[in-house]
Amino acid sequence: MTREYQLASSQHQFRILLLGDADVGKTSLLQRYIEGDFGADPPPSSTVGVEFYSRMLQLASGPRIKLQFWDTAGDERYRSITRSFYRNTVGVLLVFDVTNRKSFNHVEDWYQEVASVQGSDKVVFLLVGHKCDLQQARQVSTQEAETLAAVWGMSFLETSAKTNSNVTLAFETLVHEIQQSLQRGEIKVDGSWGGVRVIHRAQPPLNPRRKKPSGQCQC
Numbered sequence: 423m424t425r426e427y428q429l430a431s432s433q434h435q436f437r438i439l440l441l442g443d444a445d446v447g448k449t450s451l452l453q454r455y456i457e458g459d460f461g462a463d464p465p466p467s468s469t470v471g472v473e474f475y476s477r478m479l480q481l482a483s484g485p486r487i488k489l490q491f492w493d494t495a496g497d498e499r500y501r502s503i504t505r506s507f508y509r510n511t512v513g514v515l516l517v518f519d520v521t522n523r524k525s526f527n528h529v530e531d532w533y534q535e536v537a538s539v540q541g542s543d544k545v546v547f548l549l550v551g552h553k554c555d556l557q558q559a560r561q562v563s564t565q566e567a568e569t570l571a572a573v574w575g576m577s578f579l580e581t582s583a584k585t586n587s588n589v590t591l592a593f594e595t596l597v598h599e600i601q602q603s604l605q606r607g608e609i610k611v612d613g614s615w616g617g618v619r620v621i622h623r624a625q626p627p628l629n630p631r632r633k634k635p636s637g638q639c640q641c
């Protein structure tokens with residue numbers, strides 16, 4: 423059975439982390455993707471530690487993937503808890519708020535934290551400039567963020583949970599890039615690592631040479 427066949431027909435689980443400063447909109451972005459709506463009124467309260475979400479995604483290229491999301495608290499008080507989740511993750515959405523320059527300046531700290539725990543080559547990152555509906559209050563230009571993403575070799579997208587702009591595209595871009603890294607063998611499924619898990623293994627196709635002879639009773 424080829425590795426390509428195995429990858430295409432086995433079912434995988436990807437663990438994906440959302441990281442970024444407090445209030446950049448991580449929970450709202452994820453809730454828009456999972457539940458399809460924007461925010462409660464009053465707005466969602468701050469995340470305490472880490473919260474879990476999951477959903478299935480059927481990729482256009484064939485495989486069905488179970489996505490497990492860890493929505494982390496941006497608040498410094500929870501850093502020791504969130505740090506313990508870095509190791510078992512294969513994808514990270516690095517989120518900043520386009521109306522908050524500080525949150526953009528801190529993106530490098532978030533990136534370095536994950537890279538120092540498991541190296542940047544085992545994790546696929548996507549840089550996300552969130553709240554792009556607030557054009558009047560923008561403090562970070564698209565070009566500036568694109569340049570940073572290019573330096574780190576990652577994709578960049580601007581999103582808004584409020585107007586539902588690029589939300590699905592952001593998650594699906596990340597998942598697609600993870601799947602491609604798996605196919606190229608850059609990311610390897612390893613039982614001791616929880617970033618990618620096989621949750622349903624493909625059965626090898628029947629050997630046609632061992633087919634029962636037709637017309638003959640087999641009982």
Ligand SMILES: Nc1nc2c(ncn2[C@@H]2O[C@H](COP(=O)(O)OP(=O)(O)OP(=O)(O)O)[C@@H](O)[C@H]2O)c(=O)[nH]1
Pocket residue numbers: 442443444445446447448449450451461465466467468469470494495496497552553554555556581582583584585
């Ligand atoms: N205008 C606008 N506001 C948003 C958007 N996404 C989130 N917000 C608002 O930003 C605030 C913070 O959103 P959260 O989703 O709680 O942010 P968070 O990053 O999860 O915050 P922590 O849990 O503290 O780390 C809330 O008032 C949201 O309503 C968006 O796309 N546009």
